[in-house]
Amino acid sequence: MIARADAVVIGGGIMGVSVAHFLTKLGYGDVVLVEKRRLAGGSTQYSAAHVRQHYTNEVAIRLAVRAAAMFGNAEEDLGGEVGFVRDGYMVLATAEEAQAIRDVVPLQQRLGVETALVDPDEVVERWPELSLDGVELACYEETSGYADPVRTVEALAGSAARLGLEVREGCEVLGISVSSGRVTGVVTGDGEIATGVVVNATGPWGNTIGRMVGIEYPLTWSREHEAIFEAPEGFRGLPVMSDSTQRLYFRSVGGDKVLVGEGWPKAVEPADPERYDDGTDAEHLDRMVPRLVRRVPALAANLSQPGYGGAFVTGYSGVYDITEDWYPIVGAEAVEGYYSAFGGSGHCFKLGPTIGESLAHLIAGSEPPVEIAGLSGSRFAAGRSFTSVWGPGNRA
Ligand SMILES: Cc1cc2nc3c(=O)[nH]c(=O)nc-3n(C[C@H](O)[C@H](O)[C@H](O)COP(=O)(O)OP(=O)(O)OC[C@H]3O[C@@H](n4cnc5c(N)ncnc54)[C@H](O)[C@@H]3O)c2cc1C
Missing domain, CATH: 3.50.50.60 (FAD/NAD(P)-binding domain)
Incomplete structure (x- = not known):
């Protein structure tokens, strides 16, 4: 060496x-x-x-805007193909939380994020797979998406x-x-x-x-869960969604699958990064899936059946290192x-x-x-x- x-x-x-x-x-x-x-x-x-640009403070917004551009130009900026899919990113907010996005979207726009406030009706018009009960307001970034880590x-x-x-x-x-x-x-x-x-x-x-x-x-360390399910035939796909109203995130995986994970705030699940269990378990799946189906009723045909209708692909958990x-x-x-x-x-x-x-x-x-x-x-x-x-x- x-x-x-x-x-x-x-x-x-x-x-x-x-x-x-x-x-x-x-x-x-x-x-x-x-x-x-x-x-x-x-x-x-x-x-x-997820490569999104929705942040509150200037340093994170600037870093995220530049990052989204890099992911979009990965061959040159990141040294190769990184599986970036520019599917967009959306935040859904309740009436109590709508002010948060009203406050922060203008700052994001000033710092170069292509983002806009969107009415729930407009969202459902573009993505009819979604049901937005309980949602007061959304914001949407066209140039965000997800990559392959x-x-x-x-x-x-x-x-x-x-x-x-x-x-x-x-x-x-x-x-x-x-x-x-x-x-x-x-x-x-x-x-x-x-x-x-x-x-x-x-x-x-x-x-x-x-x-x-x-x-x-x-x-602080917290064990964080994700699961991937097959989507039914004909499913047209979704952007990366932060469903703040249900503390849930989900998105398409390629054209035929959906990924779901739990958002914050929620309880920390302490984990030793050296020896935690990186699998998933029924408790977490049972917590996430009904919320996913509530927001995306098009998935109910499979996911509301026993054993998730055979649509479960994989589940795993990683560790957040939290300051x-x-x-x-x-x-x-x-x-x-x-x-x-x-x-x-x-x-x-x-x-x-x-x-x-x-x-x-x-x-x-x-x-x-x-x-x-x-x-x-x-x-x-x-x-x-x-x-x-x-x-x-x-x-x-
Ligand atoms: C389930 C989950 C979902 C997430 N989703 C998102 C998302 O959608 N968007 C987003 O931006 N972020 C997301 N994150 C956060 C993001 O993935 C992490 O912040 C990021 O991957 C951390 O990278 P890192 O390089 O700091 O740490 P790590 O990837 O953990 O790398 C640290 C490395 O250090 C090595 N190491 C440790 N000790 C030593 C040693 N003594 N000698 C040599 N090597 C050592 C370890 O082996 C490890 O490989 C998510 C995280 C999780 C867990």
């Missing part, structure tokens, strides 16, 4: 491969990506991978590897060497790499790595040369590439395309935590 590097990125999920990709593209020198399992072997593999990681890492990035899978970081307040190296199961720059992009393991340099940020304000922790820390890039809180599949790009610029000493200073972990102590029009959770 390489004994000396200009930068070592720890973690081969979307955050780590994004930082490594853009550092390599910037010609930062010898960059090594160290992953203890395999690429996309953590939370990223389970991601619904594993292919996205492979495209970012593979294209950077062709430019010289060294990717080490099955290689665990065991320690970080620090001398006189500066990073000097990374100790791995395969030996030590001398380096002056280390990026902690280990998602749910972020504070384990942080402790290696004496930095602690509280993280105190539901936004990631990104940027330089008190130990010189050590950078944080974790705490995705359910947002960071889509934000990963643009966070990675801006962080790579900061490390390289050039101007980041999106200013990410607000994501610094120092915000908690400084009283600059983020808030959302939707309240706590990852809705925006």
Whole structure:
């Protein structure tokens, strides 16, 4: 293994491969990506991978707008084909929550999101599969959609590897060497790499790595479920839907399937990222399916039957790494040369590439395309935590 590097990125999920990709593209020198399992072997593999732009604060909106453009131009911007489907994204709100989208959509429009408020009647006219009882108002983004999380990681890492990035899978970081307040190296199961720059992009393991340099940020872990069902013959498909009224999200998968997951706020389901059960269970399916059928009655023919009418394809669960304000922790820390890039809180599949790009610029000493200073972990102590029009959770 390489004994000396200009930068070592720890973690081969979307955050780590994004930082490594853009550092390599910037010609930062010898960059090594160290992953203890395999690429996309953590939370990223389970991601619904929705690429939406509906956010409350300026930094997240700017990152999301740029990300949606990158996903739409993936061959050039992300290094290859990533399975991006531009099906659009819609939020459904109750009468009590409608003001949240009335407040935030004008800000999103000002910052470049192609979004608009839509009447429930107009929604049903365009997507007659939906039933919008209890919905007061919606907003819809035409240029959003979803991607394939594993292919996205492979495209970012593979294209950077062709430019010289060294990717080490099955290689665990065991320690970080620090001398006189500066990073000097990374100790791995395969030996030590001398380096002056280390990026902690280990998602749910972020504070384990942080402790290696004496930095602690509280993280909460929650087990999050998704399931995929066959759609009936003739089903015309749906955009990515955030059904805030029922705390549910769902979307088409290709032309013939539907994915469903539970939205926030809801109870945290504590999970140890190292040894939780990544399957699904009847309890979660029984909670999600009736809500899905209520909103998409066209699915009832199968899903309301015993055993979901044989339409169940697969179910799985991943872990959210949740920070105190539901936004990631990104940027330089008190130990010189050590950078944080974790705490995705359910947002960071889509934000990963643009966070990675801006962080790579900061490390390289050039101007980041999106200013990410607000994501610094120092915000908690400084009283600059983020808030959302939707309240706590990852809705925006
Ligand atoms: C069910 C689910 C649905 C989601 N849906 C969406 C969505 O629709 N849109 C969206 O934007 N976001 C979504 N998210 C959130 C998004 O997927 C995550 O924020 C993102 O994937 C986190 O990526 P990461 O790179 O930070 O972490 P991970 O993908 O977990 O990567 C961290 C990596 O670090 C490695 N690692 C840990 N410790 C070490 C060590 N000591 N040495 C070496 N390697 C180490 C791990 O093996 C792992 O591969 C969802 C998440 C889940 C769980």
